[in-house]
Amino acid sequence: MGVEVRDPELERIRAVLTQVQDPEIPQLSVVDLGIVREVVRDEAGVPVVRITPTYSGCPATALIEFEIRRALDAAGFAEARIETVLSPPWTTDWITEEGRRKLKAAGIAPPAPGERRGALFARDPEVACPRCGSTDTAKVSEFGSTPCKALWRCRSCREPFEYFKCL
Amino acid sequence: METREVLFEYVLRLGDNALILGQRLCELLGWAPELEEEMALANIALDYIGQARMFLSYAGEIEGKGRDEDQLAYTRDVLDFRCALMVQQPNGDFAHTMARLFLMSAFNEQLYGWLVRSKDQRLAEIAEKALKEVRYHVRHSGEWVIRLGDGTEESHRRMQRAIEDLWLYTGELFTPDEVDQAMAAEGIGPDLAALKPAWQQKVEAVLREATLERPADGWMPTGGKDGRMHSEHLGHILSELQFLQRAYPGLRW
Ligand SMILES: [Zn+2]
Numbered sequence: 001m002g003v004e005v006r007d008p009e010l011e012r013i014r015a016v017l018t019q020v021q022d023p024e025i026p027q028l029s030v031v032d033l034g035i036v037r038e039v040v041r042d043e044a045g046v047p048v049v050r051i052t053p054t055y056s057g058c059p060a061t062a063l064i065e066f067e068i069r070r071a072l073d074a075a076g077f078a079e080a081r082i083e084t085v086l087s088p089p090w091t092t093d094w095i096t097e098e099g100r101r102k103l104k105a106a107g108i109a110p111p112a113p114g115e116r117r118g119a120l121f122a123r124d125p126e127v128a129c130p131r132c133g134s135t136d137t138a139k140v141s142e143f144g145s146t147p148c149k150a151l152w153r154c155r156s157c158r159e160p161f162e163y164f165k166c167l
Numbered sequence: 168m169e170t171r172e173v174l175f176e177y178v179l180r181l182g183d184n185a186l187i188l189g190q191r192l193c194e195l196l197g198w199a200p201e202l203e204e205e206m207a208l209a210n211i212a213l214d215y216i217g218q219a220r221m222f223l224s225y226a227g228e229i230e231g232k233g234r235d236e237d238q239l240a241y242t243r244d245v246l247d248f249r250c251a252l253m254v255q256q257p258n259g260d261f262a263h264t265m266a267r268l269f270l271m272s273a274f275n276e277q278l279y280g281w282l283v284r285s286k287d288q289r290l291a292e293i294a295e296k297a298l299k300e301v302r303y304h305v306r307h308s309g310e311w312v313i314r315l316g317d318g319t320e321e322s323h324r325r326m327q328r329a330i331e332d333l334w335l336y337t338g339e340l341f342t343p344d345e346v347d348q349a350m351a352a353e354g355i356g357p358d359l360a361a362l363k364p365a366w367q368q369k370v371e372a373v374l375r376e377a378t379l380e381r382p383a384d385g386w387m388p389t390g391g392k393d394g395r396m397h398s399e400h401l402g403h404i405l406s407e408l409q410f411l412q413r414a415y416p417g418l419r420w
Binding site for chain 2: 053055056057058059086087088089090120121122140141142143144147167
């Protein structure tokens with residue numbers, strides 16, 4: 001494990017990563033989503049970007065790695081390595097505050113804290129409508145356009161919206 | 168067998184179970200009873216294919232003969248597959264699809280739950296990732312077992328029959344062979360028999376709530392996970408799964 005000390009080159013790499021969009025939710029960067037775990041140096045001093053897949057079968061995983069590679073190369077960090085780590089597994093708790101704000105701005109409700117994960121017929125979490133803020137909302141479908149999102153609708157403003165599920 | 172060969176066999180089983188169950192669920196694309204369920208099944212299938220990729224990549228590395236996840240999935244013949252008879256069973260009606268998913272996911276929940284503490288670090292990491300997904304599969308399929316079991320007369324009858332048909336294949340999951348025993352002795356895999364009580368408790372609780380009868384444990388076939396005697400279904404599954412690589416060997420994107 002590398003030690004997080006102020007390292008101008010690593011800072012620049014982190015800045016580059018904040019510009020790499022998630023392919024499925026382009027409003028968010030891979031940093032906002034918590035896909036980038038850390039940027040460190042290995043024993044030989046080579047910069048290493050550690051990333052973690054969101055879902056095992058997420059088709060975007062390979063593309064994300066490709067986009068990060070391309071951004072690093074373009075910014076002159078061709079020697080930097082990308083490492084995939086599985087443990088601890090990715091969780092929506094790692095979506096940053098900035099990421100949650102951007103999700104909301106994009107019309108996607110961020111994961112609600114305290115959602116029960118695993119109980120049969122668990123009560124749905126209280127999800128606020130990303131458009132009008134009302135909590136008078138209802139789940140339409142557990143699954144949406146991507147594995148990480150569910151379909152909801154707002155009873156106040158009548159708009160449908162997507163909800164980023166807890167994992 | 169050397170430890171490495173045994174480990175290869177063992178990881179191959181984990182990968183093949185996920186691959187074939189995922190492929191079975193993929194067959195339902197365009198056939199699910201409603202759009203919402205179509206999305207659910209596709210997402211669950213994707214989780215299993217993702218798990219298969221992680222296990223099979225690792226199996227290829229252990230084997231050390233340069234085979235990657237694709238070669239293992241697409242170029243092995245029926246007899247070289249190591250998947251349980253349960254995952255080979257056809258989708259049948261929606262009750263069968265959900266009953267199979269429930270019984271198998273509830274097993275995987277116990278198995279991965281144990282593997283998180285495996286002495287093999289890579290397996291532990293994959294299991295930790297997969298466990299989160301499988302818990303969700305248990306919930307989704309378990310809810311359907313209850314909804315249909317405790318539904319109409321017709322849905323009850325069908326779910327009861329599905330559970331009875333598939334119960335036959337639960338035995339193999341908990342029957343250890345020499346590979347399972349060797350892995351258990353190394354602290355890499357669990358003592359399968361010891362996983363059964365927790366699985367049974369979970370399954371029985373759902374069946375009770377679904378007003379379904381738990382079938383009696385009778386004679387149960389084995390032969391899938393060791394490749395000794397697969398069901399007649401596996402060849403048909405592979406003919407679709409492997410078609411492209413059989414017709415155009417080595418074809419890439
Ligand atoms: Zn609203």
